[in-house]
Amino acid sequence: MTVPEGRVRVLRDGPVRAERDYVLYWMTSFRRARSNFALERAIEHARALKKPLVVFEPLRVAYPFANDRLHTFVLQGMAENQRRFAASPVHYFPFVETEPGEGKGLLEALASSACVLVGDDWPSFFVPSMQAAAAKKLEVRFEVVDSNGLYPMHDTERVFTTAHSFRTHLQKVLPPHLMAVPREDPLEGLSLPKLAALPRRITWARAPKDLLAASPAAIAALPLDHSVGAVKMVGGSAAGEARMKRFVEHQLVDYAEARNEPEVDGTSALSPYLHFGHVSTHQLFARMVRQEQWHIEKLGKSIGGSREGWWKLSPPAEAFIDQFVTWRELGFNMSSHCPETYQSLDSLPTWAKATIEAHAKDPRPHLYSLQQLERSQTHDPLWNAAMGQLRRTGWFHNYLRMLWGKKIYEWSKSAADALHAMEYLMGKYSLDGRDPISWSGYFWVLGRYDRPWGPERKIFGKLRYMSSDNTAKKFEVKNYIATFAP
8 A cells, every 4th residue: 555554544444355345435625536545545556456446426415505506616626527427447337316314224234345445634624424334334344545645644643823833843753754755646547346236135226417417407496505506617627727827837926925915816716626625735845846946855854843944945835835734734633623613702712701701891982783794785895795796706816714703703792602603604605614714714714723913992802903994095996896796
């Protein structure tokens, strides 16, 4: 096995059942056929056992926030996976529920003929509890594999409380992991026995073509929230890889200056593709360092967690890598190590909890209901525009996300109400919500990964303060407001 053992966790121990029919990969989070340690692990098992490989990619209809927007994006990715697996010996089984509970028992039925079951080690949303429940029912070895980031989540037991401390750690331990990367295309030249058909007891049908094509009629027939429509951004690995290529080759050079400008297309906008696993951080990192003509030998010793200088990359590349490696993987560190508390206000730093409590009864000049926030019905045109962009496009500008969260806190009766509003609005409308980095953002608003700030203010206390007026002074926002505000 070449997949690093530090990326593999066993949820159900037991022997590999070599007498059974195939190796089963349950694809739930890394929805891609490339640069995927979990897929590679399944392929390695299949090769060692000389067995066919079945890739099972299901989509339920009763997951939290299930709507046309999220479903369409995932289905577009499944259609791309079907095209890629069709050119290989892998047996791809896409299953899409048409009513709640239709897929009940399907995983167990598939696993009953499997030598070993491999899954995706994703530390957030409903995935860990779903996998834990499945592990109790299965009678086969069940491994989950971490293909989330450059740094394996469980390589350390430490929970990092600041980006600086995590960056310092990475500068000491990351280099060996940069050499242990997944194969870009594990299907290339793959030789495995082909499975003629699934066992007869598998009576569930493959997703039909019109559903995998995410046709409006097929989506409309599903029991989803149809009030949140599909958006222009297309899901799937091909679309994600095209976006990645365009960003690295044409936009990265201006990233450091352009990323905070709401009216400039200066960000990668790759977060939806990373969230649904249509592209990987390894792909992004590899493309970026090729563009920079960088080699790992350029890495030096730790420079004490400084944001710039350790990678020996151009300034815009270093600024970007700090976002998609340091900050993104910091969220995975918290969610994987604190599964019971990372979504709880109790996880906030002591100083943050104290200042929130001290100012809990401060008068709020503006209080908005969740419905008013959802409809962009506030007195603040810039905030309304940010919420409008999220509602309309399924994504909104990185810098404005911070302002968006800060104002929700300012306009809510309590920190608990603010947290609920952020979780609900992002979960419902955002293609990249329901993600470890989402909760990092919500809790950053409330003091996680930050420090006390002065002067102490009403409502915010020692929490970092942000205002729309200051944002409008620093950046051009008139056209942004005209485009997205109701």
